[in-house]
Amino acid sequence: xxxxxxEYVFLTVSVYTLVCSQEDIYSHLTxxxxxxxxxxxxxxxxxxxxxxxxxxxDNIPREIRMLAGEVLVSLAAHDFNSVMYEVQSNFRILxxxxxxxxxSLAELATSYVSQSIPFMMMTLLTMQTMLRLAEDENMxxxxxxxxxxxxxxxxxxxxxxxxxxxxxxxxNRLSDKIFMLFRYIMEKWAPLASPKHVTPGALKMYxxxxxxxxxxxxxxxxxxxxxxxxxxxxxxxxxxxxxxxxDKEIDFHVTQSLKQILTxxxxxxxxxxxxxxxxxxxxxxxxxCRAPEPPVKENEIEASHCFLILAHSNTADLLxxxxxxxxxQNEATRTGILTLLRSIINAxxxxxxxxxxxxxxxxxxxxxxxxxxxxxxxxLLIQTMCEKCYVEARExxxxxxxxxxxxxxxxxxxxxxxxTNSHEDEKREESVRETSLEVLKTLDPLVIGMPQVRDxxxxxxxxxxxxxxxxxxxxxxxxxxxxxxxxxML
Numbered sequence: 001x002x003x004x005x006x007e008y009v010f011l012t013v014s015v016y017t018l019v020c021s022q023e024d025i026y027s028h029l030t031x032x033x034x035x036x037x038x039x040x041x042x043x044x045x046x047x048x049x050x051x052x053x054x055x056x057x058d059n060i061p062r063e064i065r066m067l068a069g070e071v072l073v074s075l076a077a078h079d080f081n082s083v084m085y086e087v088q089s090n091f092r093i094l095x096x097x098x099x100x101x102x103x104s105l106a107e108l109a110t111s112y113v114s115q116s117i118p119f120m121m122m123t124l125l126t127m128q129t130m131l132r133l134a135e136d137e138n139m140x141x142x143x144x145x146x147x148x149x150x151x152x153x154x155x156x157x158x159x160x161x162x163x164x165x166x167x168x169x170x171x172n173r174l175s176d177k178i179f180m181l182f183r184y185i186m187e188k189w190a191p192l193a194s195p196k197h198v199t200p201g202a203l204k205m206y207x208x209x210x211x212x213x214x215x216x217x218x219x220x221x222x223x224x225x226x227x228x229x230x231x232x233x234x235x236x237x238x239x240x241x242x243x244x245x246x247d248k249e250i251d252f253h254v255t256q257s258l259k260q261i262l263t264x265x266x267x268x269x270x271x272x273x274x275x276x277x278x279x280x281x282x283x284x285x286x287x288x289c290r291a292p293e294p295p296v297k298e299n300e301i302e303a304s305h306c307f308l309i310l311a312h313s314n315t316a317d318l319l320x321x322x323x324x325x326x327x328x329q330n331e332a333t334r335t336g337i338l339t340l341l342r343s344i345i346n347a348x349x350x351x352x353x354x355x356x357x358x359x360x361x362x363x364x365x366x367x368x369x370x371x372x373x374x375x376x377x378x379x380l381l382i383q384t385m386c387e388k389c390y391v392e393a394r395e396x397x398x399x400x401x402x403x404x405x406x407x408x409x410x411x412x413x414x415x416x417x418x419x420t421n422s423h424e425d426e427k428r429e430e431s432v433r434e435t436s437l438e439v440l441k442t443l444d445p446l447v448i449g450m451p452q453v454r455d456x457x458x459x460x461x462x463x464x465x466x467x468x469x470x471x472x473x474x475x476x477x478x479x480x481x482x483x484x485x486x487x488x489m490l
Contacts, residue, residue, distance in 0.1 A: 022060075026051075026067035033074045044079050048072065052086050055100045069100045073107045080115045084108065088119070093126050096133040099142045106149040113153045114164050117174075120154065124177035131184050137209035140189055144212035147181055151219040154178065158226050159267070175227055182220045185213060186237060211250050217241050218257025222264035231270055238276060242283045252299040255287060259302055262309040277314055280306075281321045289336035304343055311344045315351045319358045326362055331371050338366070338377040342384045359385070360395040367402050372428045375406060376435045383439045403443065407436040 029047070033039065054060055055068040076083040087108065090101045105123060109116045127146065134140045157164065158171045190213055217237070224234040238261060244254045258280070265272060272280070287295055287303040295303075310318050326337045341359060344352060352359070363381060366374055382399045385391050391399055410433035417426040 022054075023064050023067060026054075026064060026071055029071050030067070030074050033071065033078070039078045041079070044075055045082065048075055048079070048082055048086050051075065052090070055104065056090060056098045065100050066103075069104045069107070072104055073111060076108055076112055076115075080108075080112055084115075084119055088122070091123070091126055094129045094133075096130060096139065099139060102127075102142050102146050106146040109146075109153040110149045113156050116153055117157050117164065117169065118166070120150065120174055121177070124150065124174065124181065128177060128180055128184075131181065131188075137205040140185075141209045141212035143181075144185065144209070144216045147178070147185065148212075148216035148219050151178055151216070151223045155219060155223045155226075155264075158223065172227065175223055175230070178220060178223055179227075179230055179233075182216075182224070183233075185216075186240070189213065190240060207247075207250075210244070211253060214241065214244055214250060214253050214257055218260035221257075222260045225261070225264045225268050225270050235270070235272065235276065239279065242279055245283055245286070248296055248299075251287060252296060252302060255284070255299050255302040255306065258284070259306050259309065262306055262313070266309060266313050272314070274317070277310075277317055278321065281310070281318065284310075285325065285333070285336060288340065289330070289332040304340065307340050308344060308347055308349070311347075311349050312351060315349070315355060316358075319355050319362065323358070323362045323365070326365050331373055334366050334369065334371075334374050335377045338363075338374070338381050342377075342381045345381075345384050345388050345390055348388065353390075356390050356392055357395050359390060360392070360399060363399060364395075367398070372432055375432050379403060379406060379432075379435045379439050383442065386439075386443065400443070403436055403439050406432060407440060410436060 033047075051068045051072040055065050055072060057065065060068075072083060072087070087101055087104050091097050091105060109120070109123075127143065131143060134143055154171065154174045157169075158175075161168050161171070189209070218241075221234045221237055221241075224230040238258075241254060241257055241261075245251055262280075264270070284303045284306050288300050289295075307318070322337050322341065326334055328334070341362070345359075363378060363385075366378055369375065369378075379402075382391075382403060385399065391397075410429055413429045414426060414433065417429060
């Protein structure tokens with residue numbers, strides 16, 4: 001009952017007040033509020049008042065003020081209008097607001113999209129009058145966080161307005177305001193050069209501010225792309241985003257914003273200019289093929305997702321780019337492209353099937369590469385191509401032939417290396433043999449399922465593959481498998 005709930009909350013808070021710090025109290029309060037279905041209105045109003053008061057008190061440590069803001073946002077599940085009224089009352093035109101009031105508004109927008117949208121116009125109008133008052137990096141970063149989350153909320157409304165429980169609102173009015181806020185930030189804050197001869201603390205604050213702009217960039221540009229009259233401006237800001245690739249600490253966020261933009265271009269059928277596409281291709285490939293340092297895993301995964309989107313929207317141009325880049329002798333570039341092709345084929349992008357011959361020709365460009373890594377990655381790609389029926393008659397047979405030749409070559413190389421006692425080279429060559437053998441083990445049923453590959457020796461090949469599985473790969477006295485392979489390669 002409500003009475004029992006009231007007693008439970010008051011008792012719990014009273015106990016925590018006696019034994020816990022203020023930080024612990026707010027942490028426990030958030031948990032209680034989120035796990036209680038019904039709260040007494042009196043309790044809710046009192047908690048809103050105290051949480052808002054502490055959130056705005058500059059004499060209280062930041063950690064506690066942040067927790068107070070979290071309590072305030074969680075109370076919106078019980079009385080959204082009262083929480084919104086409280087936060088809006090401390091968000092006034094031409095006054096620099098409290099940092100945590102802005103963050104609370106931003107969190108309300110993403111946590112309660114449906115309820116927040118009717119208040120969004122008032123919020124954006126007010127925020128527009130505040131930007132020029134923000135002089136320190138911390139406050140500017142706070143406004144960027146708000147822009148990011150407001151853009152996400154409006155983007156969701158634009159694409160799912162039918163799911164909202166009220167008549168359709170004019171989303172263009174909201175995106176007009178987002179455009180004005182974004183343009184101000186990009187013109188006034190983004191171009192500022194990195195400060196020189198400053199304390200490490202000041203430099204860190206600057207970098208943090210730039211990170212907030214980067215994180216807001218993707219959601220905001222994505223939203224603006226739904227407007228034909230904003231498309232040109234929105235896309236003109238993408239080169240700035242690409243120019244932020246310079247630091248492993250922020251590269252992931254650059255790629256994440258770029259992925260959001262690319263997703264929106266597909267959703268709204270927005271074309272990219274050739275120069276912009278090429279710039280995006282090059283920057284993303286660097287995230288995967290970065291040398292000498294290996295790429296950060298999460299950034300590499302995001303970049304791979306971007307390539308999957310581009311394989312859908314710009315298939316021919318992307319394959320042309322891969323063909324150009326793989327001609328370089330750079331091992332990291334070649335293995336990166338082979339890995340990307342494999343992931344795109346595994347994703348079964350339907351538009352890629354129109355370009356099977358282009359994929360096969362690209363793979364052939366690296367078949368003469370002696371690098372162990374390139375050989376292994378090429379074998380794995382061919383295996384995937386076979387599994388997904390990406391091998392056709394005219395261009396495809398040399399790929400199958402490559403698998404056999406690599407198995408034979410690796411056996412010959414191992415025989416030579418055994419005489420030189422080069423254990424490291426032997427270990428690396430062994431990896432090629434193991435990879436080619438794994439491909440061979442799965443090749444016979446795959447070949448049977450590939451009627452498009454026509455060769456008079458195909459039935460014999462299938463039989464010999466089966467024999468290979470039964471043969472010892474190396475005995476103490478002799479290597480029998482190379483003889484079978486040599487016969488096969490005749």
